[in-house]
Amino acid sequence: MSRINRPRINAGDTIDATDLNNRFDDYSQAGALDVANHGIGSVDLPQIQSNGVITLNSDSELIGTGSWTHSTPQNIACMAASPPTLTEIGGAGNGRLSLSGLAGWTMGPGEVLRVYWNFGAEPNVTGRPYAAPEYGALAIDNGSGGSTDLNDCLACWVAHLQWNITDPTLATGWAAVPGQNDFQSGPTSITQLAASSVIPAYLEYSPEGHANDGVMSSAPTQKDLKWMGVTGHYFYSPSSGSVTIYGLRVVISGIYHAGFSASVNQLLDFTALGGTCSLDVSQGRLSALHQRIA
Amino acid sequence: MAYTKPNTFADGTALTAADVQGNTDALRVYLHEGVSGADLLAGQFVDRRHVQQPGFNSITGVQHGVSGHQGGQWSGGSTVRVTFSTSALTGRRYTGAQRWEQVPGTAFQVDIRGAATVLFHWFVEVEAGPDDGSRGPGTDERYVWFAPYIGNTGFTRANSGQEVVNNYNGWENGTTNAYGADQPYTYLGYGAHNGVYLDTTTGPARYTVGLGTLSYIERVSVLNWGVAIETTYD
Numbered sequence: 001m002s003r004i005n006r007p008r009i010n011a012g013d014t015i016d017a018t019d020l021n022n023r024f025d026d027y028s029q030a031g032a033l034d035v036a037n038h039g040i041g042s043v044d045l046p047q048i049q050s051n052g053v054i055t056l057n058s059d060s061e062l063i064g065t066g067s068w069t070h071s072t073p074q075n076i077a078c079m080a081a082s083p084p085t086l087t088e089i090g091g092a093g094n095g096r097l098s099l100s101g102l103a104g105w106t107m108g109p110g111e112v113l114r115v116y117w118n119f120g121a122e123p124n125v126t127g128r129p130y131a132a133p134e135y136g137a138l139a140i141d142n143g144s145g146g147s148t149d150l151n152d153c154l155a156c157w158v159a160h161l162q163w164n165i166t167d168p169t170l171a172t173g174w175a176a177v178p179g180q181n182d183f184q185s186g187p188t189s190i191t192q193l194a195a196s197s198v199i200p201a202y203l204e205y206s207p208e209g210h211a212n213d214g215v216m217s218s219a220p221t222q223k224d225l226k227w228m229g230v231t232g233h234y235f236y237s238p239s240s241g242s243v244t245i246y247g248l249r250v251v252i253s254g255i256y257h258a259g260f261s262a263s264v265n266q267l268l269d270f271t272a273l274g275g276t277c278s279l280d281v282s283q284g285r286l287s288a289l290h291q292r293i294a
Numbered sequence: 295m296a297y298t299k300p301n302t303f304a305d306g307t308a309l310t311a312a313d314v315q316g317n318t319d320a321l322r323v324y325l326h327e328g329v330s331g332a333d334l335l336a337g338q339f340v341d342r343r344h345v346q347q348p349g350f351n352s353i354t355g356v357q358h359g360v361s362g363h364q365g366g367q368w369s370g371g372s373t374v375r376v377t378f379s380t381s382a383l384t385g386r387r388y389t390g391a392q393r394w395e396q397v398p399g400t401a402f403q404v405d406i407r408g409a410a411t412v413l414f415h416w417f418v419e420v421e422a423g424p425d426d427g428s429r430g431p432g433t434d435e436r437y438v439w440f441a442p443y444i445g446n447t448g449f450t451r452a453n454s455g456q457e458v459v460n461n462y463n464g465w466e467n468g469t470t471n472a473y474g475a476d477q478p479y480t481y482l483g484y485g486a487h488n489g490v491y492l493d494t495t496t497g498p499a500r501y502t503v504g505l506g507t508l509s510y511i512e513r514v515s516v517l518n519w520g521v522a523i524e525t526t527y528d
Contacts (some may be wrong), residue, residue, distance in 0.1 A: 017303035024299035024317045027324065053361060055411040060492045068439070068452040116490035120457055125336050196405040226434060229487045280409025285454045287492035289411065290326075291526070 001208040005239055011271055016256040053291050055240035057105050063095040063250065064119050070227055073122070073280040076157075076252050080270040084253035089119060089159070092266040094289035096249045097286045102168050104218040105290045107238055110290050115161060115195070115234040117250050119284025123201045124234040127275025130156065135257035135268060140206070143215035150220050154203045155270060157254030157279050158183070161195035161234050165246040174249065178236060183253055200225055201277065227282070233243075237293075252279065296333050299323040321441040354402050356523060363404050366415070366522025375399055379420070379507035380440050381430065394447040394492075394506040397440065398401045401504025409528040410495050414442050414503045417488035419518040423460040425511045436460035438509040442491040450506045451491055460484030460511045486518075494528075 026035070066072040076087045089095035099105045106112060130198060136152035160180050166173035176182040179194030204220040232250070255277055256267035301313040349358040350469050355364035370376045377398045382421060384395045401414070418440050426433050441455025495501060505513075 017305045017307070017309075020303045020309075021299070024297075024321065027297040028299065028305055029323060030296040030333050032335050033329065055528060058411045060491055062453055067494060068441075068455060068457075078426070117494070118454060118456065118489050224434065226459035227437060227457050227460065228485070229489075231456065231488055231490075233490065283453050285451075285491075287490065289413070289492065 009293065012249040033041045049145045050190070050193050050293040053080070053293055055291050056111070057099055057100055057290040058288065060101055060285060061097040062283060063097075063117070063286045064281055064283040067092060067283050068120065070120065070122070070280075070282050073120075073282045075124075076254075076279045076281060078157075078255045078273065078277040079253065079269065079271055080273070081271055082186065082200070084269065086182070086251040086253050089250045089252060089284070095251075095286070096170055096247050097288060098170060098247045099245055099288065099290075102170070102246055104168060104244040106242055106244045107236075107290065108242040109238055109240060110293055111237060112293060113234075113245065114289040114291065115236075115248060116231070117159075117161070117197070117233070117284060117286045118229065118231045119159075120227050120248075120282035121157070121159075121199050121230050122280040122281060122282075123157065123199065123225045125202050125224075125275060126277075128204070128222065128277045129145065129202055129255070129270075129273045129276075129277045135259060135270060140216040141214060141259040142217045142218070143213075148216045149202055150206060150216060151202075152257040152258075153200070153203050156218065156257070156267070157201050157230060157252060158193070158256060158267065159197040159199065159250050159252045160193070161229065161232065162249050163245050164249075164252055165243055165245055168246045170247040174251075177234060180234075183256075183269075184267075186266050187259065187261065187264075188256075190265045190267065193267075195232065195234035197250075197252075199228070199230055199279065201279075228282075230284075248286060250286060252280065252281065295328065297321060297328065298331040303379045334376065339450065356402060358404065360527075362410055362525035362527050363406075364522075364524045366402075366520060367399075368520035369516075369518045376522055377516045377519060379440075379509040379511075379516065381425075381436075381509045381512050384508045394441075394450040394508050395427060396443070396447060396500045397505040397507050397516060397519070400519065402521070402523050403500065404523065404525065406495050406499045406501045406525060407496055407527070410525045411528065412493040412495065412501065413522075414491045415488070415519075415522040415524075416440070416490075416505050417486070418456075418505070418516050419486040420458050421461070421515040421517055422458045422485055423513065424462060425460050425498075425513065426462065427512055429466065430510055432518045433460060433462040436462070438485075438507060438511050438514045439450050440487065440489075440507050442489070442507055443504055443506040444493060445502050445512070447506045450508075452508075454489055454491045455506075456485075456487035456489055458487065458514075460472060466519060 065074045138150045139147035140150045143150045162174045163177050181188040181192035203223040206216045207221045256268045257270045259268040305440045328393045355367045439455045439457045441452045443450040
């Protein structure tokens with residue numbers, strides 16, 4: 001039976017200080033509260049493990065320029081030297097999600113930040129981008145004692161998530177979220193891509209589509225990569241302390257190429273381009289959710 | 295830690311709204327996040343009358359409890375349910391008009407009992423074309439889009455959608471060698487895409503969310519797909 005069963009105060013009733021104190025003191029007796037004191041909403045079904053999930057905050061924002069139909073997209077140039085420039089989707093200020101109107105979300109242990117984003121992207125390549133160092137070059141037998149260079153086409157752009165936990169105006173202080181590298185210090189281990197979307201940058205293939213003993217006698221043919229949907233997501237839960245997050249944004253950089261060094265799979269900066277290379281980006285959406293997992 | 299009211303009232307002393315509100319605010323904080331195990335009754339905690347009967351819709355795979363809805367469906371299960379998109383219904387290349395249409399089998403309609411946050415998850419893996427028909431945009435500029443809609447396709451959230459390009463390449467047609475795709479067919483033609491759409495409701499609603507499509511490609515097979523919904527009451 002519910003411990004707090006004091007009848008309600010009706011209009012016209014006369015009360016004194018004791019009545020008012022009693023209503024608050026009802027909650028001060030340890031070891032006696034039961035579910036009726038909190039409402040049935042505090043007891044959940046087994047659909048979600050633990051005791052339940054409470055959504056504390058949510059925000060969503062259009063990001064990018066142009067529209068979903070690919071009109072007037074944002075064009076992002078590839079890096080010509082390391083470190084790469086990180087370009088905000090939509091240009092400065094157009095790809096940001098301010099949380100609770102810049103008041104920010106303060107998170108602590110037992111709470112989770114869930115972030116989802118999407119946009120469209122179209123890689124543009126003029127000429128064959130691969131020059132020395134030719135990351136990914138494959139020597140294919142040309143059938144006449146020599147070889148033909150066919151690339152593994154593991155070149156890519158990367159969109160990754162940044163947050164702002166220092167500047168409520170979002171003017172400065174952007175940084176990669178925990179678990180995500182910012183690509184500013186050389187090869188990036190793929191274990192540091194917790195908040196990344198990888199976008200293919202280039203594709204070429206052997207024009208000899210038929211099986212011919214694995215021989216490739218002709219130069220590769222370049223394949224235009226067209227618009228493709230891109231999505232990403234990220235989850236974060238503080239292990240201790242608290243953090244106030246004022247904003248989120250997605251930045252893009254590239255191109256990179258998959259590599260391997262000293263037992264580490266990584267992304268290498270790809271700067272020695274033989275052609276030109278850029279990425280068109282259309283409009284999308286960035287959404288975030290702040291939940292408490294009881 | 296048990297609740298302790300910050301303000302104690304005394305007869306003969308002016309009662310201020312701020313003091314009452316202060317106690318209420320502190321109580322709200324306590325009830326939301328301050329209740330500890332030591333505060334709770336050690337005996338029977340939940341009476342049967344406190345438990346709301348959950349609901350489960352076996353068709354959509356969604357269950358409903360006091361915290362909200364959760365569940366979904368996919369193309370697998372007891373039967374494989376391939377669905378589709380086509381320019382004949384949506385892109386209408388012959389008229390120039392465009393219209394979003396529902397992707398069959400991918401919608402939910404749920405009763406939301408109060409203000410809630412809604413997350414709609416979806417994924418599709420599609421075989422887009424090949425389509426080299428004579429009408430419409432160039433064969434390498436034909437796309438199929440998938441995006442969530444709320445209520446009906448007039449409220450499609452296209453900015454939360456994803457596109458897949460037509461598999462616009464032909465097949466090797468030599469006569470002396472084995473036939474096959476002359477370009478990387480699956481790289482462009484198989485599009486595996488997904489998305490998450492976040493929405494909120496301000497009160498009770500009969501809420502419909504599903505996957506819409508707009509195609510400029512004649513035939514698009516949605517080979518694998520899945521949709522899921524999670525709502526949490528505010």
